[in-house]
Amino acid sequence: MIETAIQTNFPQLATMPDLTKEIASISSIVHLEKGTVFLKEGSYVKVIPLLVQGLAKVYKEDENGHEVLLYYIKPGESCITSVTLMNRNKASNVKAIIEEDAKVVVIPTDKAIKIAQKYPKWNEFIYELFSHKFLELINVIKVLTFSNKDTRLMEYLKKAVAIKGNNSVQATHQQIADDLGSSREVISRLLKKLEHEGLVRLQQGSIKLL
DSSP: OHHHHHHHHOHHHHTOHHHHHHHHHHOEEEEEOTTOEEEOTTOOOOEEEEEEEEEEEEEEEOTTSOEEEEEEEOTTOBOHHHHHHTTTTOOOSSEEEEEEEEEEEEEEHHHHHHHHHHOHHHHHHHHHHHHHHHHHHHHHHHHHHHOOHHHHHHHHHHHHHHHHTSSEEOOOHHHHHHHBTOOHHHHHHHHHHHHHTTSEEEETTEEEEO
């Protein structure tokens, strides 16, 4: 089951059958419900997750105590923060939470370290993932630093639509506010403004991009 999940979702790792088999022999597969926190801020990394189904989000708390969305973890990806910290014995400074019910292959960190030492293909996968997420973080910093609130909200909606593969974002105004480190009142006002401009259509529990 784990081998099949890796072959389906992690084609780069699947090019090495020995690597796939070894991951399957040392890992387990778990089902995590929406809302599950699988990496807490201040905790130490115990496992490396490979997401094979569902969706996760990674947050960072700002100086005002608001959580800001940094990036998503999609099927075929891992939590780059977990990988970065696994052999440094440092606590996490971000939080990762399941956004949609997920299926995850979890590798104990001590075993993941040995895999990294043994298989160059694993390191290639991690480097490419790190590069991709680094670009996402640069974009987040650019939007947070140089964009007004309208632009931040539109960028958030566009990204959510692209990630989930449809033109509607299934989220409440409060959930969006939490992701953007804002308040529900501000987000509701901005969404009304965007609707008036013909950019979105507000529906019960969702926002449709036009």
